[in-house]
Amino acid sequence: MSEQLAPTTSPPAPPASYEPTDRTVPTRSRERASYDRELVHAILDEGYVCHLGFVRDGAPVVLPTLYGRVGERLYVHGSTGSRPLRAAGQADPGLAVCLTVTHVDGLVLARSAFHHSINYRSVVVHGTALQVTDPEEKRLALDALVDHVVPGRSADSRPADAKELAATAVLRLDLREVSAKLRTGGPNDEPRDLALPHWAGVLPVHTAHGTPVPSADQDPAVPVPDYLTAL
Amino acid sequence: MSEQLAPTTSPPAPPASYEPTDRTVPTRSRERASYDRELVHAILDEGYVCHLGFVRDGAPVVLPTLYGRVGERLYVHGSTGSRPLRAAGQADPGLAVCLTVTHVDGLVLARSAFHHSINYRSVVVHGTALQVTDPEEKRLALDALVDHVVPGRSADSRPADAKELAATAVLRLDLREVSAKLRTGGPNDEPRDLALPHWAGVLPVHTAHGTPVPSADQDPAVPVPDYLTAL
Numbered sequence: 001m002s003e004q005l006a007p008t009t010s011p012p013a014p015p016a017s018y019e020p021t022d023r024t025v026p027t028r029s030r031e032r033a034s035y036d037r038e039l040v041h042a043i044l045d046e047g048y049v050c051h052l053g054f055v056r057d058g059a060p061v062v063l064p065t066l067y068g069r070v071g072e073r074l075y076v077h078g079s080t081g082s083r084p085l086r087a088a089g090q091a092d093p094g095l096a097v098c099l100t101v102t103h104v105d106g107l108v109l110a111r112s113a114f115h116h117s118i119n120y121r122s123v124v125v126h127g128t129a130l131q132v133t134d135p136e137e138k139r140l141a142l143d144a145l146v147d148h149v150v151p152g153r154s155a156d157s158r159p160a161d162a163k164e165l166a167a168t169a170v171l172r173l174d175l176r177e178v179s180a181k182l183r184t185g186g187p188n189d190e191p192r193d194l195a196l197p198h199w200a201g202v203l204p205v206h207t208a209h210g211t212p213v214p215s216a217d218q219d220p221a222v223p224v225p226d227y228l229t230a231l
Numbered sequence: 232m233s234e235q236l237a238p239t240t241s242p243p244a245p246p247a248s249y250e251p252t253d254r255t256v257p258t259r260s261r262e263r264a265s266y267d268r269e270l271v272h273a274i275l276d277e278g279y280v281c282h283l284g285f286v287r288d289g290a291p292v293v294l295p296t297l298y299g300r301v302g303e304r305l306y307v308h309g310s311t312g313s314r315p316l317r318a319a320g321q322a323d324p325g326l327a328v329c330l331t332v333t334h335v336d337g338l339v340l341a342r343s344a345f346h347h348s349i350n351y352r353s354v355v356v357h358g359t360a361l362q363v364t365d366p367e368e369k370r371l372a373l374d375a376l377v378d379h380v381v382p383g384r385s386a387d388s389r390p391a392d393a394k395e396l397a398a399t400a401v402l403r404l405d406l407r408e409v410s411a412k413l414r415t416g417g418p419n420d421e422p423r424d425l426a427l428p429h430w431a432g433v434l435p436v437h438t439a440h441g442t443p444v445p446s447a448d449q450d451p452a453v454p455v456p457d458y459l460t461a462l
Binding site for chain 1: 294297327328330337338340343373385391392433434447448454
């Protein structure tokens with residue numbers, strides 16, 4: 001495996017933080033912004049879908065899509081016939097995108113309507129998405145996409161064959177211009193509101209998993225895999 | 232209350248479906264698209280954050296933000312100093328946006344890597360966001376934003392005062408060019424893969440709420456409100 005394809009295993013380690021840019025420094029609530037690489041990775045790795053933004057005919061388009069991470073590279077995929085994938089293949093040097101992942105952690109109830117909020121963690125990535133043409137990188141990206149949904153799953157499924165690989169377009173977006181933003185804690189009520197008779201606090205929110213539902217054509221002799229029950 | 236401000240209560244009822252446009256008809260998986268008004272409303276009402284896309288200096292920007300719905304209008308809000316809000320106030324006739332809401336309902340594990348997917352419901356709204364200047368509509372929008380997070384909460388909190396209203400910018404986006412997209416059910420494996428020894432099926436995913444955490448300065452005599460425990 002070439003060094004280029006496996007940046008996670010290639011020393012030296014990248015700096016602990018991403019470099020802020022004009023686009024990644026918020027105009028307000030700057031104390032909520034972070035450029036910490038580990039935090040960014042953790043937020044990205046916890047999500048199932050990202051929201052991918054691009055410009056078509058001068059107007060913004062935001063589509064939910066699966067993604068995967070390999071070191072400092074994000075991958076999204078789609079049919080070779082889908083609009084963003086076609087656009088990225090035709091654009092030179094690539095497609096300008098903004099990729100955002102958000103987790104809602106709590107509903108913040110303040111005494112005043114004005115101070116209602118949510119606790120959240122988000123990552124915003126700006127950059128240019130490039131179509132992956134190298135077959136080995138494409139396979140690595142598709143494994144990462146499957147393992148992003150269920151860690152360990154790519155090794156327990158039939159890999160894509162040549163026809164499936166040809167039908168799938170993969171875009172790569174390097175993690176260079178990146179920021180995280182997060183809000184934690186309780187409501188920030190005005191001192192004059194503290195005596196008001198309204199309950200104030202946080203209702204925690206999280207993502208939960210139900211009981212695995214086997215496919216209708218599933219051989220009952222095949223057990224639910226450990227990596228699934230572990231989620 | 233003027234009819235203009237309360238479209239939900241104004242007969243006649245809108246058509247049962249949104250009119251498809253070039254932007255809302257997908258290039259593929261058309262069977263997953265829907266224009267059903269009730270379905271669109273239900274998906275919108277279930278979300279906590281939307282992903283709002285707009286174009287800045289020719290590049291896409293996608294930010295997570297709270298939103299609320301009043302009939303056929305969506306509202307988002309922010310500081311009058313935030314970038315999208317300022318841009319919408321300066322743009323004529325408004326800011327071109329794409330607003331997307333997505334729910335992940337399940338992880339779909341197929342025998343082949345290629346057929347892995349997720350079950351989801353999403354809504355994509357294209358349009359022009361306009362800054363709300365009418366004070367009555369602004370109040371209605373802010374109530375909708377609070378009630379979107381916790382239904383019933385706006386009546387149990389201190390309404391925004393003049394200073395808070397002035398510091399808050401509200402954008403309106405009409406539901407005109409709208410589509411839903413959804414995937415349900417199990418994996419669509421190739422017939423030749425059915426005998427492979429990999430478990431196949433769906434791991435359900437849903438949003439769950441924890442136990443309400445009172446604010447540190449909360450008077451313990453104030454009970455957790457019923458509308459919160461009902462969530």
